[in-house]
Amino acid sequence: MGLDISEKVATFTLGVTGLLTTLFYKLYSSRERTADRVRNARNIPLKDLHDVLRDNDNRLAYATVEGIVDPYFQQLVSVHGTMKGVIQHIQKVEHKSKRVQGYWSDAKKIMQDTLEAVPFKLVEPPKGELEVYVNEALSADLLQDELTVTFDHFEPGKSSLLQSGIDRIFGEVSKGIQDTEKMLLVGTSLRGIGELCLEDGKAMIGPPCDGSRFILTKLSKASVVRKFESQAYVYKFLTVLFGAVSSGVLFFILWKFYRKWKDIRQQQAAFALIRATNDHSLPDSDGSDSNQQCVVCLSSRRSVIIMDCRHVCVCSNCAERLPSPKKCPVCRRYVQQFLPLFNA
Ligand code: ZN
Numbered sequence: 340m341g342l343d344i345s346e347k348v349a350t351f352t353l354g355v356t357g358l359l360t361t362l363f364y365k366l367y368s369s370r371e372r373t374a375d376r377v378r379n380a381r382n383i384p385l386k387d388l389h390d391v392l393r394d395n396d397n398r399l400a401y402a403t404v405e406g407i408v409d410p411y412f413q414q415l416v417s418v419h420g421t422m423k424g425v426i427q428h429i430q431k432v433e434h435k436s437k438r439v440q441g442y443w444s445d446a447k448k449i450m451q452d453t454l455e456a457v458p459f460k461l462v463e464p465p466k467g468e469l470e471v472y473v474n475e476a477l478s479a480d481l482l483q484d485e486l487t488v489t490f491d492h493f494e495p496g497k498s499s500l501l502q503s504g505i506d507r508i509f510g511e512v513s514k515g516i517q518d519t520e521k522m523l524l525v526g527t528s529l530r531g532i533g534e535l536c537l538e539d540g541k542a543m544i545g546p547p548c549d550g551s552r553f554i555l556t557k558l559s560k561a562s563v564v565r566k567f568e569s570q571a572y573v574y575k576f577l578t579v580l581f582g583a584v585s586s587g588v589l590f591f592i593l594w595k596f597y598r599k600w601k602d603i604r605q606q607q608a609a610f611a612l613i614r615a616t617n618d619h620s621l622p623d624s625d626g627s628d629s630n631q632q633c634v635v636c637l638s639s640r641r642s643v644i645i646m647d648c649r650h651v652c653v654c655s656n657c658a659e660r661l662p663s664p665k666k667c668p669v670c671r672r673y674v675q676q677f678l679p680l681f682n683a
């Protein structure tokens with residue numbers, strides 16, 4: 340059974356909205372789960388950390404600690420000053436105007452993007468032996484939002500009048516270059532939410548084995564929960580919206596197939612009636628009257644009338660065997676109804 344254009348569009352739409360519904364549902368449940376996990380994460384003061392870990396077989400699947408960022412081994416120094424940190428994100432971006440299909444719009448080209456990190460720990464002020472080592476800090480969620488901008492400078496492009504004229508003709512004008520540096524500074528107060536463990540007398544925090552999110556942030560626990568809850572809310576809304584659209588489209592497709600099935604049943608019933616009332620097996624008596632011959636098989640007598648165009652041109656056998664959707668062999672109009680022809 341061939342699909343018409345509206346059915347093709349509907350099937351494609353169903354595929355796309357179905358995929359989006361699944362995607363949004365996954366995002367929703369992941370955010371919801373994170374909000375739940377963080378809400379239930381136990382808050383452990385650094386002074387109790389070793390004792391609590393020892394009592395729990397040296398491992399806590401999901402808990403939260405707070406402390407001040409402090410490097411060990413070495414620290415990173417700002418390229419543009421004296422500030423010290425443990426994570427350094429440097430970006431050089433060229434801002435441009437680009438002509439796309441006759442319109443000028445802003446565009447960016449990243450020329451340099453480096454992210455560097457050195458090992459660090461969270462300590463309790465004043466600096467003491469109360470500390471927790473941070474593993475795989477760069478994989479932590481929310482951390483990128485907590486970096487302090489330590490340098491931000493825009494250098495406008497200084498091209499000659501001639502050069503900028505040429506650039507305009509080629510449809511790409513450089514506006515200038517922006518240098519930014521962001522750092523996680525030493526001394527920043529940070530909350531870690533993740534898996535805690537005790538190894539060789541060292542307390543550590545890092546990404547949980549069960550795939551839960553590892554979070555490093557300046558936010559309070561309640562704010563982190565709210566942040567993920569509001570994201571979950573948005574994805575829930577999108578899931579419901581696209582789910583409703585998918586169901587609507589699915590309903591439309593089912594309705595179309597039901598209509599098709601009903602049409603086929605009706606035609607089958609019509610042909611049963613035609614067969615019962617028409618003796619089409621009789622060949623044309625003299626075989627020369629071409630006005631009476633079916634235009635398809637050229638042997639049987641024309642025995643049905645196509646109601647849509649009023650053409651009498653085929654025998655009932657050929658009418659039944661016309662490929663679906665059926666078209667009149669003479670004028671190519673779509674056929675809804677055949678009726679038997681009674682030759683008196
Ligand atoms: Zn025929």
Ligand code: ZN
Nearest residue numbers: 648650667670
């Ligand atoms: Zn016709």
